[in-house]
Amino acid sequence: MRLFVRLLSGLFGLALLGLGALTVGEVGWSWAWPQRAPLLVPWPSWLRYLDGRHWSDTETLVAAGVLAALGLVLLLASAAAKTRDIRLRDPGTAVSVSTSPRALARLVGRHVRAQDAVSGASVTASAKKVKVKARSRLESAGQLRPRLLDSVRELLAELPLARQPRVTVVVTAARERR
Template sequence: MRLLVRLLATLVGLGAAVAGVLLVVEVSRSWLRPGGAPLIVPWRAWLEHGSRLGWADREVLAGSLLTIASGLLLCTAASAARRRVLPLADLRPEVSVTTSGRSVARLVDRRLRAEEDVVDVAVRADRRRVRVRVVGADGMPDELRTRLLGLTRRLVADLPLREQPRISLDMRRGRTIR
């Protein structure tokens, strides 16, 4: 979602820049030749057409609805693109500390990859859950899942998270995750 917001911000910025350049060109042209025709944008024709429109015309209604819809789209995209953080326990009342789900996932990933019989690991972490997918070697022991789940629980419990997330571990044999 953050990619969408960056893309929308870039497009809106480019649109504003192009509109600004066109405005400067047309204003300069009208200063240099006050009675001459517009250079690029037919703004005089638009001005005449706009002066004939009333508030109840369909074009005005369509423009209003389009503006409202695009504003709602931008607001929705911006509010959904907030950075998702995991709050850590406050050391002091005036200090607030957070970490990212990516940091927690990286910590769990590195620790589990160091274990015997683990071929591949994929971890996703957020405020509510830590999801771990592990691929074990072909001849892995049956208690490997229990051992890795306990290790992950201890590792996450040792973090000073304000709320402890649920941990789920999915175990597979033999092939890599992708």
């Protein structure tokens, strides 16, 4: 969702930049050559059309409702795009500490890759769970999985996490892939 909000805000920024440049161009054009037709936007015809409209017209109310609904959707999308930080135990009453899921995943990944018989690992982490996918060329999955599970649980227990996440370890051994 955060990616959606970032892309949307970038697109809105570019649209506003284009609209501003177009407005500056149109104003400059109409000041320099007031008798000529508009540069790109047919604003005199729009002005004539809007001149006969009132705030209580159905078209105006529908347009206002659509814009209000669009604004509400954007507001809800930005509210849902909160950061997914992982809370740590607070060292004091006026201090709150958190870390990112990526930092926790890097820490666990480095720890898992340092273990014997692990040839590679990928880790995804959130506040609720840590998932480790490890590869081994030397040991079978049945031998390596319990050792890695205990090792990751011990590492997480040493960290000042406010809540201990659930740990899942999946091991793929080279002998079992063939």
